[in-house]
Amino acid sequence: MTKDISRFPVVGLENLPTDLADRxxxxxxxxxxxxxxxxxxxxxxxxxxxxxxYHDALMEKPGGLTKAEREMIVVATSAANDCQYCVVAHGAILRIRAKNPLIADQVAVNWRKADLTPREAAMLRYALKVALRAQEIEPADHSALAEAGFTQDEIWDIGAITAFFGLSNRIVNMATIRPNDEFYSLGRNLPIKD
Known part of the structure; x- marks a missing residue:
């Protein structure tokens, strides 16, 4: 049985402007x-x-947060927003970028119990506050991140990635966009890290 990938129109690559089709x-x-x-x-x-x-400006830029850290923020934020597409898709990318087949599922289910470093835990604590209670952000939140080793630019990136994926999660949920089946198996055959 074929399932629709969106409740809105789906356009083939051949019908896109050339720059988007090429990308x-x-x-x-x-x-x-x-x-x-x-x-x-x-x-x-x-x-x-x-x-x-905007995705590429946040997720593909050099320096600062690692690509795995960026994906970890996306998975935790998307889990908090009940976004199946983004948890599944970015979970696959996280497994590959972290070279760890377990981490995406751990973060998606309960990041507080995941095998995280203190730096990663501080990062996700802030990201989830931005996702769910941004109006409560205070200087102590930024001080905790600085103590965990994050620069001002990295703190901005944590917040901006979280906010961008809050938008993405809402669009995907509103449109009922289905994750590709291929995402579910990506990165699962990596060796388990000790």
Whole structure:
């Protein structure tokens, strides 16, 4: 049985502006499939382009947070927002970037009990406060992150990634975007870290 990937129109790559089609083709070449979120958002090309640009500005920039830390924020935030697509998709990416087949499931179910370093725990504590109670952020929250070794730029990144994925989670949930089946098995065959 084929399931719809979105409750809104889904556009094929052949019907996209060239810049978006090329960008998505590059992602598909790297991953082996086209993530459903792009097909589901493609009926609004300007919004998809802005979404991808901001995503890349936060998630692909050099320096600061590691790529695994960035994905960990996404998984924890998406779990708090009950976003199946983002937990599954970014959980797969987290497993690969952390080289750890367990961490994504641990973070998605209960990050407080996950095998985290003190730095990672401080990062997720702040991210979840931004996700769920941003109006309560106070200087002590930033001091705790500084004590954990985060720079001002990294603290901004934690908050910005959390906020961006709050938006993404809501769009995905509103549109009922289904995760690609391929995401479920990615990174699961890695050796378990001690």
């Amino acid at each position: 998505i083709a590059t992602i598909a070449e790297k991953s082996g499939f086209v993530p459903n979120v792009f097909l589901a958002m493609a009926h609004r090309p300007d919004e998809l382009r802005a979404f991808m640009d």
